[in-house]
Amino acid sequence: MISIYHNPRCSKSREALQILEENSTNFEVIKYLEDTFDQEALENVISLLGIKPIELIRKNESIWKEKYKDLDLSDNDLIAAMVKHPKLIERPIVVNGKKAIIGRPPQNILNIL
Template identity: 60%
Template sequence: MIKIYHNPRCGKSREGLKIVEESKKDFEIIKYLENLPTKEELGSIINLLGINSEDLLRKNEAIWKENYRGKSLSNDEILDAMLAHPKLIERPIVVNGSKAIIGRPPEKIKSIL
């Protein structure tokens, strides 16, 4: 089943959700700010995306700038930061089986539906 990691307050995430809805396929909405993924789940998503943990960060968030910018962090420490402050996780993320994509721009989501 398709999963979309969604933040309803984010315009790009809402656009991504609309694309998934229009596909008419079964999907699950995961409001990741309320229902945090586990560290293992987040690591698995990163592996499916084929990126490193730093590439999933929203580095323009104030939380990042105030607490982490300029520090040398391991992948594990970056995961911990994202789980402590889920606003740091880029969105939306769509997972379809063994494929995943960050919906920036949202139209990229169509490639895995």
């Protein structure tokens, strides 16, 4: 089952969802700002993405700039920040089995369909 971690207010996320609708019939939409990640689930997605937690942070978000930017944070601290403030998580994220990709640009998701 394909999952898209989606923010309906984000144009890139809406574009990625459209690509899924055009190319797949079996997927679930997870509005991650409402149905938030817990620590373990976010760690799993980061592992599937094959990136460091800092690479999933939206560094232009005001929450990041105001609360975290100047701190020396461990990977666990970064994950905890994203769990507490899901707006910090880059989007959209598409997971297909044991593969995941950040849909920036949205056409990237075609690589794992």
